Amino acid sequence: xxxxxxxxxxxxxxxxxxxxxxxxxxxxxxxxxxxxxxxxxxxxxxxxxxxxxxxxxxxxxxxxxxxxxxxxxxxxxxxxxxxxxxxxxxxxxxxxxx
Amino acid sequence: xxxxxxxxxxxxxxxxxxxxxxxxxxxxxxxxxxxxxxxxxxxxxxxxxxxxxxxxxxxxxxxxxxxxxxxxxxxxxxxxxxxxxxxxxxxxxxxxxx
DNA sequence: TCCGTTTTGATATTTTTTGGCAAATGTACA
DNA sequence: TGTACATTTGCCAAAAAATATCAAAACGGA
Numbered sequence: 001x002x003x004x005x006x007x008x009x010x011x012x013x014x015x016x017x018x019x020x021x022x023x024x025x026x027x028x029x030x031x032x033x034x035x036x037x038x039x040x041x042x043x044x045x046x047x048x049x050x051x052x053x054x055x056x057x058x059x060x061x062x063x064x065x066x067x068x069x070x071x072x073x074x075x076x077x078x079x080x081x082x083x084x085x086x087x088x089x090x091x092x093x094x095x096x097x098x
Numbered sequence: 099x100x101x102x103x104x105x106x107x108x109x110x111x112x113x114x115x116x117x118x119x120x121x122x123x124x125x126x127x128x129x130x131x132x133x134x135x136x137x138x139x140x141x142x143x144x145x146x147x148x149x150x151x152x153x154x155x156x157x158x159x160x161x162x163x164x165x166x167x168x169x170x171x172x173x174x175x176x177x178x179x180x181x182x183x184x185x186x187x188x189x190x191x192x193x194x195x196x
Numbered sequence: 197t198c199c200g201t202t203t204t205g206a207t208a209t210t211t212t213t214t215g216g217c218a219a220a221t222g223t224a225c226a
Numbered sequence: 227t228g229t230a231c232a233t234t235t236g237c238c239a240a241a242a243a244a245t246a247t248c249a250a251a252a253c254g255g256a
Contacts, residue, residue: 001192018201029247034203041245064178068185071169072193080162081190085183087166092179094099095170116232127216132234139214203252211244221234226227 004048004066009037011055026050042070102146102164107135109153124148140168 002010012022019037023030026047035041043051048066052059071088075081100108110120117135121128124145133139141149146164150157169186173179 001189019203020201030201031203031248032246038203044245060178063176064181064185067173067176067178067182068189071172071182071186072189074169074172075165075186075190076193078161078165080158080165081194082187083162084165084169085187085190087162088169088173089180089183091099091166091170092173092183095174096179117234118232126214128232129217129234130215132232136234142214198256200255201253203250205248205250207247209244209246211242213240213242215240216238217236219234219236221232223232224230226229 002065003039004043004062004069005037005039007062007065008033008043008051011051011057012037015055022051022054025054039069100163101137102141102160102167103135103137105160105163106131106141106149109149109155110135113153120149120152123152137167 012019019030019033023033026033028047032041036043036047043066045063045066048062049059052062071085075084078084110117117128117131121131124131126145130139134141134145141164143161143164146160147157150160169183173182176182
């Protein structure tokens with residue numbers, strides 16, 4: 001169960017690219033990309049989209065992981081985390097029907 | 099499937115209390131409470147805790163609804179919303195084991 | 197040790213969140 | 227309609243959080 005940061009790092013290191021190169025492509029400081037890979041910063045949606053293109057992986061997959069991480073971040077440290085997600089699911093279902 | 103705002107409003111109107119009174123208890127402007135009830139503002143965790151005490155309802159229930167709304171807000175408008183929540187669930191499970 | 201890469205600290209900047217005030221609007225009722 | 231009270235809304239200010247930048251420190255292989 002990899003975090004979005006771990007996935008990005010794997011994609012990058014598999015191609016043996018330095019932070020500098022990928023960061024340049026994203027037009028951000030390499031320090032930021034380093035922090036994103038470590039989960040200390042959140043990537044933006046644009047970053048995710050660009051990375052999917054850059055590494056030629058399905059954008060959808062990357063977006064799902066990215067969003068899931070954001071959701072987990074919201075409920076982390078909550079003892080009721082699981083219940084919250086269940087309720088959220090019902091709400092999403094309900095909203096899509098309407 | 100009521101939103102946290104609707105629940106708060108129901109609790110308040112059931113007791114026939116004006117915004118002013120409840121807002122004073124929360125130590126916020128009544129305008130803010132009005133917006134919270136309409137979902138235009140997010141309540142803080144403290145607000146939720148105080149409201150549970152004030153209306154004598156289980157804090158846990160209110161917190162779950164509050165958090166679920168926040169989660170739904172994160173993934174709303176996402177076609178992959180449901181998948182995101184499923185992935186988030188697995189991540190939460192995985193984290194609690196660790 | 198040297199060199200390229202990565203991480204981290206300090207700080208600046210921007211964005212988001214939160215709140216307050218006052219005016220406008222709504223509502224019930226004499 | 228007029229009045230009293232409740233609610234909503236627009237606009238702005240303050241506080242908090244997120245984000246970016248730079249430079250220096252730390253790391254790791256040759």
